[in-house]
Amino acid sequence: MRIKYLLYILFFTLIVFTKQAMAQEISLSNIQNVKVGTLSDEQITQAWKKLQDSGIPEQDAYKLMIQKGMPPGEVAAFKDRVTLLGLNKKTGTKTNQSSEKKKIDYSRDANDTVLTPKTAKPEPVPAAKTLSVYGSEFFNQTAIKFEPNFSVATPKGYVLGPGDEIIVLLTGLNESSVRSKVSPEGNLQIPYAGIVYVNGFTIEQATNLIKSKMTKVYPALSSGQTQLAINLGNTRSIKITIVGEVKTPGSYTLSSLSTLFNVLYNSGGPNQNGSLRNIQLIRNNKLYKTVDFYSFLQQGLLDGNVRLEDQDVIRIPVYKKRVSINGEIKNPAIYELRENENLEDLIKYAGGYTDIAYKGIAKVDQINALEREVKDVPANLFANYIPHNGDMVQIGAITDRYTNRITLEGAVYRPGTYELTAGFTLAQLLKNAQGLKPEAYMERGYIKRTLPNLARELVSFKPGDVVSGKNDIPLLREDSVVILNRDVFTPDQKITVDGFVRKPSIITYRKGLKLADVIAMSGGFDEEAADHHVEISRIIKNESDSVANQLVNTFVVDMDDKTGANQDVELQPMDFIYVPRLVNYRSLGNVSVKGEIVFPGDYAVQKRDETAIDFLNRAGGVTPYGSLENAQVYRKGIRVNVDLTTKDHSKKENSNMILLPGDSVYVPRVISYVEVSGAVNNPQYISYNGRSFKYYINAAAGTTENARLKGAYIKYPDGLNQPVRHFLFFRNYPAVKPGSKIVVPEKTADSRIKIGIGDISGIAAALTAIVSIIAILHK
Numbered sequence: 055m056r057i058k059y060l061l062y063i064l065f066f067t068l069i070v071f072t073k074q075a076m077a078q079e080i081s082l083s084n085i086q087n088v089k090v091g092t093l094s095d096e097q098i099t100q101a102w103k104k105l106q107d108s109g110i111p112e113q114d115a116y117k118l119m120i121q122k123g124m125p126p127g128e129v130a131a132f133k134d135r136v137t138l139l140g141l142n143k144k145t146g147t148k149t150n151q152s153s154e155k156k157k158i159d160y161s162r163d164a165n166d167t168v169l170t171p172k173t174a175k176p177e178p179v180p181a182a183k184t185l186s187v188y189g190s191e192f193f194n195q196t197a198i199k200f201e202p203n204f205s206v207a208t209p210k211g212y213v214l215g216p217g218d219e220i221i222v223l224l225t226g227l228n229e230s231s232v233r234s235k236v237s238p239e240g241n242l243q244i245p246y247a248g249i250v251y252v253n254g255f256t257i258e259q260a261t262n263l264i265k266s267k268m269t270k271v272y273p274a275l276s277s278g279q280t281q282l283a284i285n286l287g288n289t290r291s292i293k294i295t296i297v298g299e300v301k302t303p304g305s306y307t308l309s310s311l312s313t314l315f316n317v318l319y320n321s322g323g324p325n326q327n328g329s330l331r332n333i334q335l336i337r338n339n340k341l342y343k344t345v346d347f348y349s350f351l352q353q354g355l356l357d358g359n360v361r362l363e364d365q366d367v368i369r370i371p372v373y374k375k376r377v378s379i380n381g382e383i384k385n386p387a388i389y390e391l392r393e394n395e396n397l398e399d400l401i402k403y404a405g406g407y408t409d410i411a412y413k414g415i416a417k418v419d420q421i422n423a424l425e426r427e428v429k430d431v432p433a434n435l436f437a438n439y440i441p442h443n444g445d446m447v448q449i450g451a452i453t454d455r456y457t458n459r460i461t462l463e464g465a466v467y468r469p470g471t472y473e474l475t476a477g478f479t480l481a482q483l484l485k486n487a488q489g490l491k492p493e494a495y496m497e498r499g500y501i502k503r504t505l506p507n508l509a510r511e512l513v514s515f516k517p518g519d520v521v522s523g524k525n526d527i528p529l530l531r532e533d534s535v536v537i538l539n540r541d542v543f544t545p546d547q548k549i550t551v552d553g554f555v556r557k558p559s560i561i562t563y564r565k566g567l568k569l570a571d572v573i574a575m576s577g578g579f580d581e582e583a584a585d586h587h588v589e590i591s592r593i594i595k596n597e598s599d600s601v602a603n604q605l606v607n608t609f610v611v612d613m614d615d616k617t618g619a620n621q622d623v624e625l626q627p628m629d630f631i632y633v634p635r636l637v638n639y640r641s642l643g644n645v646s647v648k649g650e651i652v653f654p655g656d657y658a659v660q661k662r663d664e665t666a667i668d669f670l671n672r673a674g675g676v677t678p679y680g681s682l683e684n685a686q687v688y689r690k691g692i693r694v695n696v697d698l699t700t701k702d703h704s705k706k707e708n709s710n711m712i713l714l715p716g717d718s719v720y721v722p723r724v725i726s727y728v729e730v731s732g733a734v735n736n737p738q739y740i741s742y743n744g745r746s747f748k749y750y751i752n753a754a755a756g757t758t759e760n761a762r763l764k765g766a767y768i769k770y771p772d773g774l775n776q777p778v779r780h781f782l783f784f785r786n787y788p789a790v791k792p793g794s795k796i797v798v799p800e801k802t803a804d805s806r807i808k809i810g811i812g813d814i815s816g817i818a819a820a821l822t823a824i825v826s827i828i829a830i831l832h833k
Contacts, residue, residue: 088124090131098132102141130194134322137302185378188387188403189330189351193301193323214252214260215364216240217290218310222264227279228272233287246271257284294362296321298370299328308362314345315359317368329373331390335360336367348390352403377441379404381449382411391441398436400447412450419446460529462487464537465494480520480527483535490517495538501527502534547627551576554583554633563627569611570621572631579613582635586614590623591630643715647673650680650721663712666698666719681724684771684793687711688718693773722771725793730754732798733761742794747778747787750796762801769795 090098105115119129214220216238224230234242240253242260247267252260261284265275274280289310294317297303301322308317314335324330330347345358377400378388384405391400397416407413416436418429421444431439441447458474460483467488480501484490496518503511517537519525529535547563549572556577561567569588579585588611596602611620625631642659652674661668666687676682687694696711713719727739728750735755747768757763764785767777771793779786790796 088128090128090135093135095135098135099141101132102136126195134302137320137322185380185386185388187326187376188385188389189347190323192351193319212257212286212311212361213363214255214257215290215310216253219287219289220252220260221285221287222268223283223285224268224272225281225283227274235288236290244268257286260284292362292364292366294366294368296368296370299325299372300370301325310364311361313359313361314368315350315356317362318347324370327372328370329390331373331392332371333358334369334371335362336369337363337365342366348403375441375443377443377445377447379447379449381447382408382451383449384408394440396437397431397439397441397447400441401436401449407449408451410451412452415450417448417450419448421445455532457531459532461534462537463534464499465491465539466537467491474529474531474533478529480515480529480535481523483529484517484521484537490521490537491539493540495540495543499535499537501529502536503530504532545627549625549627549629549631551631552633553631554580554635556580563625567625568621569613569623569625569631572625573613573633579633582639584634584636586612587634588613589632589634590625591632592626593628645669645713645715646718648718648720649685650677650723651675652677659713659715665710666696666713667710669713669719670698670721676721679723680721681771681793682721684773685719685721686773687713688720689714690716695774722793725771727793728790729795730798731795732766733758733800734798742790742792745790747790747796750790751798757798758800760800761798763798766796766798769797 093101105112116129116133119132120126214236216236219233219235220242222230222232222234222244232244234244236242236252240251242250242252242264244250244264244267247264247270250260250263250267252263255263261282264284265282268282269275272280275282291307292310292312294306294308294312295304296306296317301324303321306317306320314333318333330351333345333347334341335343335345343358343360345360347358349355349358373390375391375393376388377391378386379400380386383401384407386404389400389403397418401407414433416431416433418431418439418441420427420429420442460472460474460478461470462472462483463469466484467490469487472483472486490496494517497516499515499517499520501513501515503513505511513527515525515527520527549561549563549567550559551561551572552558555573556579559572559576561572561575569590573579573588589608590611591606591608594602594605594607596605611623613620615621642662644656644658645664646656647669648654651670654673657669657672666685670676670682670685676685683697683699685696685698687696687698694711726742728742729737729739730750730753731737734751734757738754740750740753751757751763751766764778764780767775768788768790769775770791776788778788
């Protein structure tokens with residue numbers, strides 16, 4: 055038991071260890087089940103290291119996560135954790151000068167590193183709301199990239215600074231290319247031309263300075279035979295700080311080509327309280343530009359996407375006014391409004407009305423100094439109504455009612471919806487519907503009507519009178535006209551044909567239906583059918599109020615009548631027709647005769663009172679080796695005690711037993727031996743000599759030690775069994791016949807002597823009675 059318990063402990067320990075190992079490992083096979091909120095910093099770092107080792111770029115890795123089934127919200131949370139831990143820090147690569155001479159790379163490297171302190175804690179996720187803040191979903195997407203475009207031509211207005219790499223390219227009469235980086239002092243070293251100071255100059259201005267210097271070395275520049283091109287290679291890094299109501303505030307080291315929108319996206323955008331309408335760009339400790347991000351979200355304008363410079367500060371202040379709008383508008387959300395923007399502007403921001411919107415009024419749920427209040431603002435005041443902070447605007451839907459609809463259904467050629475015009479009547483409606491069908495019920499139709507006070511009423515009419523012009527009814531809005539079909543008033547009446555027909559059926563009653571018709575519809579008579587005795591059962595239509603005894607009238611029709619008069623018997627609804635079977639046209643079945651028979655086999659029952667002796671005689675009788683006295687009769691697999699020898703006159707009636715189809719007779723072979731089996735020392739066959747039960751037991755060398763002689767029994771050749779009987783300490787052994795089998799069973803655990811108090815009392819009482827009887831007889 056201790057080993058068993060130890061195995062259980064080891065099994066559960068293995069399960070817990072396996073679950074922990076699975077929880078600590080993030081792979082693409084289980085990434086759809088990963089919950090980023092439950093992962094530790096070590097697990098995030100380990101997952102990020104695997105991505106770095108695989109060589110997959112950061113943005114491509116996020117796309118791969120979504121493709122493998124990870125929810126976009128979890129991918130965004132993973133990206134925020136990576137940013138907060140500073141794992142996506144990129145280091146600039148140093149250019150090998152030897153390889154630089156062999157091949158000039160005109161691409162630009164980007165340095166987009168987040169330098170947020172590790173002590174920063176992730177902002178708690180706000181509680182889920184019915185409506186989201188408009189614009190917040192833009193910063194939660196991982197499937198898009200908002201990075202500087204390094205493949206565009208060199209911007210002419212780009213201001214050079216220390217760290218920028220310049221590519222000087224000469225073509226034409228002179229062919230040369232030079233890559234040089236602006237030194238910390240702002241100088242550019244060009245071979246043969248000397249030093250050019252370019253710090254603070256634009257690309258266009260620097261081109262003129264470099265050209266003037268190189269003209270002395272390459273005179274063909276003046277004549278135009280040699281052309282000079284100045285391109286920007288690797289860009290320098292600039293440091294940008296973002297503060298205020300932003301998800302990931304801090305300092306960012308970025309490429310000098312980065313813009314305001316790049317920083318906003320990389321920082322996760324404004325938090326729950328941040329403003330999208332008043333983003334401030336501070337340069338040289340002065341407010342340089344205020345950006346309204348709605349101009350980009352609503353119109354796609356990039357006028358606020360200014361290029362950043364070193365030491366720029368982006369500040370996102372707290373929003374001043376937010377108003378939610380819901381209902382039948384295209385983009386329900388919480389929108390940030392300026393002080394002078396009205397309700398019409400809010401609806402415009404929300405994409406306008408839906409197709410079923412009610413434009414006449416807007417319901418505004420407003421918060422005042424003490425409690426809430428509701429205002430109904432009509433459409434003509436939308437341009438003048440200025441919502442308050444926290445207002446909730448609801449745009450309702452038009453009512454689901456028609457102003458001029460009429461519905462027509464039933465037995466008309468063109469049912470459906472129709473237009474209600476002035477003075478429109480029922481006769482005109484039926485005419486527009488191409489009239490009534492022939493099966494229309496002309497005595498009754500009705501109009502389902504709803505009055506202006508919502509009371510319901512039913513207007514009845516006769517379609518025949520309306521069509522003939524005798525009676526016409528003006529129709530009202532939302533009337534529903536119903537023309538009944540005659541089938542509604544026709545009961546679904548049936549006739550049943552059963553018995554010995556080829557296809558017993560339930561047939562729909564039609565007037566004029568005759569008996570021969572339904573017999574033909576049922577496939578005609580079967581071969582066993584008694585067509586001269588077809589019985590028809592008909593329900594008596596008793597219209598009295600008293601309870602009658604007879605409810606069905608039955609009569610027999612002879613369909614075999616050559617005159618054919620009975621075939622024209624006209625039927626009535628709900629008649630039940632039964633075709634019985636011919637009394638004597640059927641097989642009674644077979645009886646199986648086997649064993650020591652001259653012609654064993656299956657014999658058809660010829661007569662209803664055929665006995666076993668009759669079947670034995672039909673089978674040629676018993677062979678000389680057959681034992682008729684041990685013959686056995688079986689019915690449904692159960693032996694029937696029958697003596698076919700008729701020697702015992704008390705059982706003479708049994709010999710005349712009538713056999714039924716499925717019975718069987720078995721005559722065994724004459725056997726002159728007795729078999730002794732079971733718990734005897736030498737089981738064997740012993741010749742029958744008329745001796746007693748004990749003789750044959752002794753002839754088999756007696757019983758074994760484990761024998762239970764009191765349970766012994768004899769199997770007789772006729773199928774009967776006879777056990778050894780007991781009375782107190784006396785045994786009565788059954789007689790032995792030729793062909794018998796003596797069976798001596800063995801003792802079992804349940805056959806041990808079990809004597810209770812009640813049994814002991816019974817035995818004691820019996821012994822006392824015997825002693826008393828002996829004493830009386832002795833006297």
